[in-house]
Each structure stands twice: as structure tokens, then as C-alpha cells.
Amino acid sequence: MSSPPTSATPAAPGALARFLDGDVWHSFKNSPTAIVAALIAAACIFGSLFAPWVTPHNPFDLATLSLSDARLPPAWMADGNTRYLLGTDDQGRDILSALFYGARISLLVGFASVILSMIVGVALGLLSGFAGGKVDAFIMRVCDVMLSFPSILIALLIDGVGRAIFPNAHDELAFGVLIVAIALSGWVQYARTVRGSTMVERNKEYVQAARVIGVAPIRIMVKHVLPNVMGPVLVLATIQVAAAILTEATLSFLGVGVPPTSPSLGTLIRIGNDFLFSGEWWITIFPGAMLVLIALSVNLLGDWLRDALNPRLR
Amino acid sequence: MLAFILRRLLQAVIVMLTVAFIAFMLFQYVGDPVTNLLGQDATQEQRDQLRKDLGLDEPFPVQFARFVGNAVQGEFGLSLRQGRKVSTLIAERFPATMELALAAAVIALVVGVPLGVYAALRRGRFGSQVAMTLSLLGVSLPTFLIGILLILVFSVQLRWLPSFGRGETVALGPWTTGLLTWDGWLHLILPAITLSVFQLALILRLVRAEMLEVLRTDYVKFARARGLPDRAVYFGHALKNTLVPVITITGLQLGSLIAFAIITETVFQWPGMGFLFIQAVQFADIPVMAAYLCLIALIFVVVNLVVDLLYFAVDPRLRIEKPAGGH
Numbered sequence: 001m002s003s004p005p006t007s008a009t010p011a012a013p014g015a016l017a018r019f020l021d022g023d024v025w026h027s028f029k030n031s032p033t034a035i036v037a038a039l040i041a042a043a044c045i046f047g048s049l050f051a052p053w054v055t056p057h058n059p060f061d062l063a064t065l066s067l068s069d070a071r072l073p074p075a076w077m078a079d080g081n082t083r084y085l086l087g088t089d090d091q092g093r094d095i096l097s098a099l100f101y102g103a104r105i106s107l108l109v110g111f112a113s114v115i116l117s118m119i120v121g122v123a124l125g126l127l128s129g130f131a132g133g134k135v136d137a138f139i140m141r142v143c144d145v146m147l148s149f150p151s152i153l154i155a156l157l158i159d160g161v162g163r164a165i166f167p168n169a170h171d172e173l174a175f176g177v178l179i180v181a182i183a184l185s186g187w188v189q190y191a192r193t194v195r196g197s198t199m200v201e202r203n204k205e206y207v208q209a210a211r212v213i214g215v216a217p218i219r220i221m222v223k224h225v226l227p228n229v230m231g232p233v234l235v236l237a238t239i240q241v242a243a244a245i246l247t248e249a250t251l252s253f254l255g256v257g258v259p260p261t262s263p264s265l266g267t268l269i270r271i272g273n274d275f276l277f278s279g280e281w282w283i284t285i286f287p288g289a290m291l292v293l294i295a296l297s298v299n300l301l302g303d304w305l306r307d308a309l310n311p312r313l314r
Numbered sequence: 315m316l317a318f319i320l321r322r323l324l325q326a327v328i329v330m331l332t333v334a335f336i337a338f339m340l341f342q343y344v345g346d347p348v349t350n351l352l353g354q355d356a357t358q359e360q361r362d363q364l365r366k367d368l369g370l371d372e373p374f375p376v377q378f379a380r381f382v383g384n385a386v387q388g389e390f391g392l393s394l395r396q397g398r399k400v401s402t403l404i405a406e407r408f409p410a411t412m413e414l415a416l417a418a419a420v421i422a423l424v425v426g427v428p429l430g431v432y433a434a435l436r437r438g439r440f441g442s443q444v445a446m447t448l449s450l451l452g453v454s455l456p457t458f459l460i461g462i463l464l465i466l467v468f469s470v471q472l473r474w475l476p477s478f479g480r481g482e483t484v485a486l487g488p489w490t491t492g493l494l495t496w497d498g499w500l501h502l503i504l505p506a507i508t509l510s511v512f513q514l515a516l517i518l519r520l521v522r523a524e525m526l527e528v529l530r531t532d533y534v535k536f537a538r539a540r541g542l543p544d545r546a547v548y549f550g551h552a553l554k555n556t557l558v559p560v561i562t563i564t565g566l567q568l569g570s571l572i573a574f575a576i577i578t579e580t581v582f583q584w585p586g587m588g589f590l591f592i593q594a595v596q597f598a599d600i601p602v603m604a605a606y607l608c609l610i611a612l613i614f615v616v617v618n619l620v621v622d623l624l625y626f627a628v629d630p631r632l633r634i635e636k637p638a639g640g641h
Contacts, residue, residue: 153570
């Protein structure tokens with residue numbers, strides 16, 4: 001009997017060696033797409049996490065802003081200034097710096113909402129698959145209803161209701177409403193995936209054995225069944241991060257997302273959209289490109305992970 | 315067959331009642347309707363009187379029943395922001411959204427299906443790789459960004475096409491259409507392409523996957539072995555059998571086209587229902603939100619129902635009663 005690799009130090013080298021020798025790592029090494037996608041995603045995440053240190057300017061420090069620098073084009077164009085590589089917006093903020101600060105907010109909302117929807121979805125899926133009967137039927141009907149509407153519509157609606165309930169919400173609350181709105185539009189996928197695998201696992205011998213020796217159902221669900229159904233959940237979560245970031249960007253673009261005081265990539269695109277017709281394309285296009293870069297690389301990683309974890313496709 | 319239809323109908327009714335209930339709760343508990351109508355300065359007597367007039371003192375089920383009754387007749391009260399009847403507002407905006415969604419659906423089908431077949435038949439070749447990469451981009455690009463890019467290229471740089479509004483419209487009774495004027499068509503092009511990109515990529519990938527699946531089956535091999543020309547095998551036998559899921563998805567996507575039109579309409583300031591809804595969300599205009607919600611839900615439920623029945627008609631295998639029980 002091998003002890004589960006949860007205990008920290010003694011198992012760690014073994015676990016790492018096993019991972020480096022395992023199928024997943026081999027498949028990663030042999031997939032150029034996955035490597036490039038992982039590098040891009042890692043660079044974006046690193047740049048956003050350490051935005052104050054890697055960016056040349058602080059776009060929200062009013063003391064350093066000067067309106068005489070407003071609407072400068074990127075450095076390689078005629079009127080460009082090498083101080084601002086990707087140009088400036090209407091208030092003289094450096095676009096390159098705003099990109100990383102914006103991506104930070106986008107990633108924060110994306111990850112937070114995915115974690116929240118994963119917790120809700122996995123819990124309800126486990127309960128549904130394990131309990132069966134009326135509980136299962138009820139949860140699945142709710143899923144059916146939610147699945148018949150696009151998630152962006154559900155997020156918009158929850159967001160709208162949240163705004164109506166807290167009309168004068170301050171910033172943190174607005175963030176909370178947004179994260180909950182995106183999370184509640186995405187949990188169904190997890191619930192259905194986990195329910196399916198749970199129903200398979202429920203009838204296996206190890207679960208029956210645990211039952212026979214009198215382990216409490218909650219403990220069986222969390223300690224025994226859950227680890228065995230997490231594979232597909234991780235794949236789903238990866239893809240959902242991209243989806244959540246895009247949903248956040250869309251809501252912010254529509255003007256119902258993050259508060260304007262902390263602009264995400266979607267907000268930057270929305271601001272830039274007003275200057276499209278006066279020819280200042282860089283205010284919109286660079287945040288848009290950053291958004292697509294993040295979404296695309298995360299999506300590609302998710303695709304690769306799905307193939308790598310699914311032995312049937314090899 | 316009859317049992318199936320009845321079960322689906324019952325499900326549809328339950329969904330509609332759930333949505334109506336949510337809309338009702340919105341009316342009831344989000345923002346006090348009395349304060350909304352009378353303003354902050356009204357006296358307590360005025361409030362109580364209005365509460366009575368509106369029936370707000372009656373028991374909950376009675377109020378809900380009346381709400382459903384009104385909703386069925388399309389009666390959602392007055393918009394808090396514009397002070398006009400919600401039903402009129404929506405009726406004005408409905409044709410714009412429908413024309414946009416239908417145009418997008420047509421583009422997605424007419425371009426997506428042939429490209430999907432091409433990508434499946436020329437699997438691994440350069441052209442098909444390009445199509446697949448572009449379709450991945452199409453799925454990853456958010457709708458509003460596609461719209462902005464199209465505006466930047468075709469309206470700002472090239473100045474070929476208009477970037478906002480519906481252009482010149484003609485009124486056919488209550489229905490205003492942009493399809494009868496040249497100006498209307500010009501205004502439709504960019505929004506329709508924007509809205510169609512995601513669906514197009516989806517259909518392309520779906521048709522390709524289904525074609526690859528079907529091309530591997532025995533009856534296609536057999537048709538080849540009989541010496542049928544490629545054309546007949548591909549289009550007469552293979553494509554026909556891929557169409558069932560394509561019809562389903564396209565049908566189901568019609569509903570989400572109308573929902574995604576919210577984004578496209580905002581980018582192009584297209585005067586449709588979605589634009590109305592976004593403004594309602596921004597200003598917490600509950601009656602408009604509730605009415606839009608109910609209407610969208612109705613469209614979704616009807617589309618889902620029709621698709622289910624179509625499925626039934628197209629695929630004879632479903633008509634055989636399955637043995638009861640399961641595992």
C-alpha cells in the first residue's frame with residue numbers, strides 16, 4: 001500500500017520524478033503547441049502578477065500623468081515617443097502598463113469565478129451523483145434549465161439583478177457581484193461532469209467496502225470519490241478560465257462589469273472604442289490583442305490537457 | 315410519440331413558469347415599485363393607497379397568478395427609465411433583432427457547411443489547416459472584438475461600410491424592415507458578419523467532425539467499394555447523415571444568436587432588443603429586464619421544442635420505443 005502523495009516533503013521528489021516520467025509530461029514535451037501556449041500564458045500571468053514591477057509606468061498614479069502626453073501613437077510611428085512603447089490613451093496613460101494592470105484584473109476575476117463555480121459545481125455534482133433519487137432529479141432539472149440559455153445571458157442577468165439590489169455598490173461589492181454572476185453561469189458543466197463520473201464510481205468495490213466498514217457518506221464522497229473524478233474537472237476548469245476571462249471582458253465592454261476605477265482589459269477596449277473613429281486605433285487594439293492572446297493560449301492548453309489525460313485518444 | 319411530446323411540453327411549461335417566477339421576484343423585491351412610482355416624498359397614506367390599488371397587499375400566489383396573466387398578454391407595465399409601455403418598446407425593437415439574427419444564421423450556414431465538408435475531405439492539407447486555425451480563432455475571439463476590428467477596417471480605414479444604426483427602414487405595418495432599401499442592406503453587412511463568426515466556426519468544426527466520423531463507417535466504405543463516384547459518396551451518402559446534428563445545433567443556436575445579438579447590437583448601436591436590454595441593465599430598469607427575460611426564454615423554449623420534434627421527424631431510430639428500465 002502506498003501512502004497518498006499528499007504528505008509534503010518525503011513524497012515530493014518521488015512525485016516529481018514520477019511526473020517527469022509520466023505520460024502527461026511526455027505528451028507536453030512532444031507538443032510544440034502546448035509548449036508555446038504554456039509559455040505565453042505563463043508570461044501573461046507573470047507580467048500581470050508583478051505588474052507594478054515589470055511595467056514602465058504606473059497608469060493609475062495621477063501624479064505622473066500629463067495630458068500633454070495624451071493620445072500618443074506607438075513608438076514606431078511618426079509621432080511616437082520611446083517612453084511609451086505602445087502609445088498612450090486620452091488621459092496620457094501608458095498603454096503597455098495599462099495592459100498588464102488590466103490583465104491582472106481580468107485574470108483575478110477569471111480565476112476567482114472559476115474557483116467559485118468549480119466548488120459549487122463539484123459539490124452539487126457529487127451530491128447529485130451520490131444521493132440519486134429526488135435530489136439528483138431536482139439538481140439535474142435546474143441544470144437543464146440553465147443549459148438551455150447561453151451563459152453570457154445568465155451572467156448578464158445575475159449581474160443586472162445584483163446591480164438593481166445594490167444600486168450604490170462600492171467597488172469591492174461590484175467585483176463580488178461580477179464574480180458571482182460569472183461563477184453562477186458556469187457551474188452546470190462541472191456538476192454534470194462530476195455527476196456522471198460519480199455515478200460510475202459509486203458502484204465500484206472500494207466505495208462499497210468503505211460503506212461496509214461504516215465510513216460516513218460525506219467522508220466517502222470527499223475522501224474517496226472526489227479524487228477519482230477530478231481529472232475531467234481540471235480540463236474543464238482550464239477551458240473555463242478562458243471562457244470566464246472572455247465573459248468578464250464582454251460584461252466590462254458592455255459597461256456592466258468591473259468598476260471603472262479599476263479597468264480590466266474589457267474596460268480598456270470599451271474606453272478605446274470611443275477613439276476608434278479619430279484614428280487612435282492603438283487604445284483599443286492592444287488590449288484586444290492581449291485578451292485574445294490570453295484566451296487562445298489557455299484554450300490551447302486546455303485542448304492539449306484533454307487529449308493528454310484521455311488515453312482513448314492516443 | 316405522444317408521451318414524448320407531452321413530456322417535452324410539460325418541461326417547456328415548467329421552464330417558462332420558473333422564468334416568470336424569477337421575473338416576478340425581480341418586480342417584487344428588487345426596488346420598491348411604490349417608491350418608484352410615487353417618488354421619495356409621498357406620504358404613508360398615499361403609499362398604502364397605491365399598494366392597495368396595485369394589489370400589493372394580496373397574498374403571494376394571487377399576485378403571482380396576476381403577474382403571469384399579465385405577462386401572457388405581454389403586459390409588463392412601464393419602463394422606469396423611459397416611462398413608456400414596455401410592450402411597445404420591445405415591439406419596436408423586435409424586428410431589428412430578428413433580421414440581424416436571421417442574416418447571421420444564413421451566413422453561418424451558407425459558409426460554414428461547405429467549409430466544414432472541405433476541411434474534412436482535405437484533412438491535413440494546407441487549405442483545411444487554414445480553415446481549422448481560423449475557426450479556432452473564430453471561437454476564441456470575443457464577439458465585440460470582431461465587431462470593433464470590422465469597424466476599424468471597413469468603416470474607419472476603407473470607409474466602405476457604415477458602422478452604426480440600421481440605415482433607412484421601411485415600415486410594413488408594425489414591422490419595420492431594413493431589407494427593402496440598399497442603405498439597410500449596407501448597414502446590415504458588418505453586424506451580421508460579426509454575429510455569425512462564432513456560429514460559423516462552430517458549424518464548420520461540427521460538420522468536419524461529423525463528416526470524419528461518417529467517412530469511417532462501413533456503409534461509406536461499401537459505397538466506395540461498389541464504385542460510386544466520390545461526389546455521390548460524399549454528398550449523397552456522407553453529408554446527408556451528418557445533417558441531423560447540424561440541424562439540431564443550428565436550431566439551438568438560433569436562440570443564442572438572439573442573445574448574443576446583445577453584444578453585436580451594442581457595438582454597432584443597432585436599435586434592437588439587446589441594446590434595449592443592456593441599457594435596462596445599466597439603469598436597473600426592472601420591467602424592461604423582466605420582459606426581455608421572459609421573451610428570450612419563450613424564444614428559447616419554443617426553438618428547443620421545435621428542434622426536438624424535428625429531430626424526431628428526421629431520425630427514424632428515435633421513433634422506436636426504447637425498452638424501459640435502462641441499466
